[in-house]
Amino acid sequence: MSDIAVAEKQWFGHPRGLATCFFTEMWERFSYYGMRALLLLYMVAPIEKGGLGFATEKGASIYGWYTMGVYAMSIPGGWIADKFLGLYRSVLLGGIIIATGHFLMAYPSIQTFYLGLIFIVCGTGLLKPNVSGIVGTLYSKEDVRRDAGFSIFYMGINLGAFIAPLICGPLGQRINWHYGFGAAGVGMTLGIIQYVAGKKHIAPGMARQAKNEADEREAERAEGKPSSFTTQEWKRISVIAILFVFSMLFWGAFEQAGSSLNLFADRLTRLNFLGFNFPSSTFQSVQPLFVIIFSPIFAWLWLRMGKLEPSSPAKFGFGLFFVGLSFLLLVPGAAIAQSQGIKVSPMWLVGVYFLQTVGELCLSPVGLSMVTKLAPPRIVGLMLGVFFLSISFGNKLGGYCAGFFDRLPLPKLFGAVSATTLAAAFILFLLVKPIRRLMGGVH
Ligand code: PHE
DSSP states (O other): OOHHHHHSOEETTEETHHHHHHHHHHHHHHHHHHHHHHHHHHHHSOGGGTSOOOOHHHHHHHHHHHHHHHHHTHHHHHHHIIIIIHHHHHHHHHHHHHHHHHHHHHSOSHHHHHHHHHHHHHHHHHHHHHHHHHHHHTSOTTOTTHHHHHHHHHHHHHHHHHHHHHHHHHIIIIIOHHHHHHHHHHHHHHHHHHHHHTHHHHHHHHHHHHHHHHHHHHHHHHHOOOOSOOHHHHHHHHHHHHHHHHHHHHHHHHGGGGTHHHHHHHHHBOOEETTEEOOGGGGGGHHHHHHHHHHHHHHHHHHHHGGGSOOHHHHHHHHHHHHHHHHHHHHHHHHHHHHHTOOBOTHHHHHHHHHHHHHHHHHHHHHHHHHHHHSOGGGHHHHHHHHHHHHHHHHHHHHHHHTTTTTSOHHHHHHHHHHHHHHHHHHHHHHHHHHHHHHTTOO
16 A cells, blocks of 8 residues: 555545545436436427427437447547646546536527537546546555455446436426436536545545656656567457457447337336336436446455356356347337237336346456456557447447337347347357467456
């Protein structure tokens, strides 16, 4: 543990700055997922119900471009922080742009709607990768609390994602869509306030990081930088390229939560549980709640498995397998709803989200950490950007699939998503051995 960490105030045994990052990201995700829970439903709602009256296909296409943009912008966002603004100011500016975007959407006009989406895309690109970057600066390289710190941070993400639909959803769907968007903006504003107030807790880590980076650059200059990659490095880069495709397929299915599955909840699911009526956007809280409940259990399970713990590429395969299974589960649910013209039990979607969470917990934590381990050190940042791009393309793919919601019988649509991801899982399981050889000792 570094001297700085010892001298700092603690938060659950972690640097106090973790709390600042936790709540910043919690509120940012609150605003993102609160708005996202309403976005497609608002676009396809009839004009007389306050919506935009778009066809499902058009709404899904905009949804796909928007969610793709949000993650694609992480690449310039990270670059701007590195070259110009630094982490602190990038996150601050990102937060302000995001809040402005939500407030623009709180105003009912088509121009402010599109402008708001563009603001959120740009702001999230600045905030999301860089707030994770700040978490990284809180721990020295040897600090054993580092992984646990990121797990706590991931809880913040999911806490925000869990609460948001419960607040923005009913406001938007029951009172006025624009109140829902406004509530998202209020959340982001609270996040910015606590971020600025907590600046002193994150400053020492960022100062240490800046010094380390300057030292490293100096050392590289003194050594004379090696400019080409070794064969082993190329092999590892090729693993990242292979995983790119599988990651894209995973997120393409997974990120339909806010599109196809949101429409399934809205149009074909009974919105009543134990006599309690709820708006369809409430389902958006189920998956993050499962993450909060199950991530400690998974962490324990991997430890418990010891040597039997699956390798990283195998975990990727399991991620795809479970997301494929989740869509397979929905095939009979969709068939019952559409053939009998009835609304089905909410338990179908709860089951779907449970399986998807199992998939996410297999794949998501491994994905980013694998890239950091496989990429040659001098291009880690670039490779992380590439990995974010796979998530971004996955989101676009998800929007593309959702565009078929009105055009294909749903069992066919969900069956196709399931077949694709299950086939990908199967292929990946076959590739585990050769991939591990290419990884050359990295686990
Ligand atoms: N639920 C995660 C989040 O919002 C999904 C995600 C994982 C997004 C990895 C980007 C990268 O952060």
